[in-house]
Amino acid sequence: MRIVGLTGGMGSGKSTIAQMFKELGVPVYNSDERAKKMMVSSKTARKEITELLGDKAYSGEKLNRSYIAEKVFKDEGLLRKLNGIVHPLVRKSFISWARRQKYPYVIQEAAIIFENKNQDFYDKIVLVTAPKEVRVNRILKRDGSQRENILERMNYQWPDSKKIPLADFVVNNENLSETRLKVEDIHRLLLDNS
Structure with a gap:
């Protein structure tokens, strides 16, 4: 495949x-959608994101997307660190998903x-x-x-x-x-x- x-x-x-x-x-696997879900559902990601961006990164059980965007798009280093938390999770999820597909x-x-x-x-x-x-x-x-x-x-x-x-x-x-x-x-x- x-x-x-x-x-x-x-x-x-x-x-x-x-x-x-x-x-x-x-x-088709949508990485952005999956990343948003994993940023909430993964305890490890949630802990690391909170440590990186503060408690305001989450509003209850939801991602505070506007707060996160405001922080990371003003600081390239923060964006890189956030991607370093999220992208490996998404890659692992994608590989697992791709293995289950039966299409060329x-x-x-x-x-x-x-x-x-x-x-x-x-x-x-x-x-x-x-x-x-x-x-x-x-x-x-x-x-x-x-x-x-x-x-x-x-x-x-x-x-x-x-x-x-x-x-x-x-x-x-x-x-x-x-x-x-x-x-x-x-x-x-x-x-x-x-």
Whole structure:
């Protein structure tokens, strides 16, 4: 079985592309969703995150996402430490999940594959792109974040120009019907090469 990474900057539409692959029958693992769950459910992660960011990192049994984002996106060292707690848990979970799948390939949706130098873990990588302004507007509509906060968080991700040469496939996600055709082409290529 092949492992395919699906990545792209904030607001590029990774989840939309992941859904298209799911509709084609491909098992897809969403790293961000899983990380959020594990940050709450794992006692070890919870303890380490509280030690790193303080008691305000949790509000009862929920992750205080706005507090965490405000802390880590203003301090690259904190972000790196938080990723050092969460990413190994997610990797272990993904590997266990992937072993249970019965399909020629699986997809791991992950926002920062290249930034974390994890590209060698994947057999192929699909990069989702969209113009920066389109991405900002999508995020504004999606979660009501403030523009300055979005741009601040985007600065922690590599620009598409740096990721494109490293990707095996690039999906420009502006026009949904064209995007769907591109996803179907990639799917056929991945099945043919499995």
